[in-house]
Amino acid sequence: AQSVTQLDSQVPVFEEAPVELRCNYSSSVSVYLFWYVQYPNQGLQLLLKYLSGSTLVKGINGFEAEFNKSQTSFHLRKPSVHISDTAEYFCAVTITGGGNKLTFGTGTQLKVEL
Amino acid sequence: DGGITQSPKYLFRKEGQNVTLSCEQNLNHDAMYWYRQDPGQGLRLIYYSQIVNDFQKGDIAEGYSVSREKKESFPLTVTSAQKNPTAFYLCASSSRGQVANEQFFGPGTRLTVL
Numbered sequence: 001a002q003s004v005t006q007l008d009s010q011v012p013v014f015e016e017a018p019v020e021l022r023c024n025y026s027s028s029v030s031v032y033l034f035w036y037v038q039y040p041n042q043g044l045q046l047l048l049k050y051l052s053g054s055t056l057v058k059g060i061n062g063f064e065a066e067f068n069k070s071q072t073s074f075h076l077r078k079p080s081v082h083i084s085d086t087a088e089y090f091c092a093v094t095i096t097g098g099g100n101k102l103t104f105g106t107g108t109q110l111k112v113e114l
Numbered sequence: 115d116g117g118i119t120q121s122p123k124y125l126f127r128k129e130g131q132n133v134t135l136s137c138e139q140n141l142n143h144d145a146m147y148w149y150r151q152d153p154g155q156g157l158r159l160i161y162y163s164q165i166v167n168d169f170q171k172g173d174i175a176e177g178y179s180v181s182r183e184k185k186e187s188f189p190l191t192v193t194s195a196q197k198n199p200t201a202f203y204l205c206a207s208s209s210r211g212q213v214a215n216e217q218f219f220g221p222g223t224r225l226t227v228l
Binding site: 049100 | 154162210
């Protein structure tokens with residue numbers, strides 16, 4: 001079975017600084033990877049996804065992620081964060097032929113400070 | 115506007131009572147999902163349905179039941195057998211296909227057992 005690890009439960013960062021949220025996955029077969037964002041007391045919104053092709057994926061709100069198969073990672077980055085980026089971020093994985101069932105990481109709370 | 119609605123937003127119930135959470139989508143999606151979210155644990159899959167009149171258990175189905183009589187609707191019943199039902203419940207939907215498709219999420223229902 002596949003799994004996702006988000007080692008950082010909280011990441012504080014100052015406004016306009018760069019940020020990287022880490023995600024590592026485990027799977028014996030090919031995977032599809034996703035990053036979602038959740039604002040307080042709301043549902044999840046897709047930031048970006050990797051299905052195939054270029055390993056650098058660009059998403060909404062200036063976020064990007066790089067798929068690294070050898071390191072089984074899919075880290076999320078933003079070169080300059082804004083206060084409005086304060087939210088919880090979830091990495092998720094599904095396997096090819098997996099019926100679109102997602103396995104989520106435990107989430108990383110990004111707190112942007114002035 | 116197309117989307118997913120969940121009602122109610124907040125729900126309180128006494129121990130020993132069953133309660134049903136509503137999830138409706140007008141995205142014409144075949145697949146629907148129910149997740150439970152607890153602090154620090156990410157999202158865990160309760161049940162999912164790929165097509166009308168068919169559904170499968172997820173990772174934590176015990177104490178829950180679902181039905182899928184209409185394409186647009188996927189209600190979740192939290193039964194008295196669920197030992198720790200207080201949580202945030204999220205419904206999602208997606209189109210079907212060979213390649214993983216984005217799951218769209220509703221705004222969630224926060225259930226509190228008194």
